[in-house]
Amino acid sequence: MPADFVGEFPEPERDRIDLGKIFELDAASILSWEKIDGDRLPAGKVKIPSHMEIRYRPHLLTKITVYGETRLDDYECSLTLPKRLRGEIKEGDELQFYYQFGNHPELRYETA
Numbered sequence: 001m002p003a004d005f006v007g008e009f010p011e012p013e014r015d016r017i018d019l020g021k022i023f024e025l026d027a028a029s030i031l032s033w034e035k036i037d038g039d040r041l042p043a044g045k046v047k048i049p050s051h052m053e054i055r056y057r058p059h060l061l062t063k064i065t066v067y068g069e070t071r072l073d074d075y076e077c078s079l080t081l082p083k084r085l086r087g088e089i090k091e092g093d094e095l096q097f098y099y100q101f102g103n104h105p106e107l108r109y110e111t112a
Contacts, residue, residue, distance in 0.1 A: 014074070016061075017049065017052070017056060019046040019047070019048070019049075020044060020046050021044055022043050022044040022046065022060065022097045022107070023043040023044065023097065023099060023107060039100065039101045039102055040098045040099060040100050040101065041098060041099040041101075042098055043096075043097035043098050043099055043107065044097055045094060045095065045096045045097065045112060046094070046095050046097075047092070047093070047094045047095075048089060048090070048091055048092060048093045048094075048095065049091065049092075050091050050092040051091065052091050057084060058084070058085040058089050058095075059082040059083060059084050059085065060082065060083045060085065060107065061074055061080075061082050062074075062079060062080045062081075062083075063080065064077075064079060064080060085109070087109075089111075093111050094111065094112040095109040095110070095111060095112065096109060096110050096111075096112040097109045098110075
């Protein structure tokens, strides 16, 4: 933007590849976990594209529906900051996610 710019800043353009939903927390999903034993909750699976440009890095994105149409999207609070996936992820990998309970609860993945 030029130094003398006046007006509203345009929304940033995000160049992303959406691989799908990993985890959803709502009344229906909580009811579906009723019979699960163990220390983890099941979550989604995604496949990393087999021909992905090097500039792309896998991240988890969080969106929170607060009430009705009110929603928090990327960068609107500390809970919705994109989180980079750690570990070695290669083109063509399938990532199976789960929510791990315990002393350090978090969303994790295994290469399937």
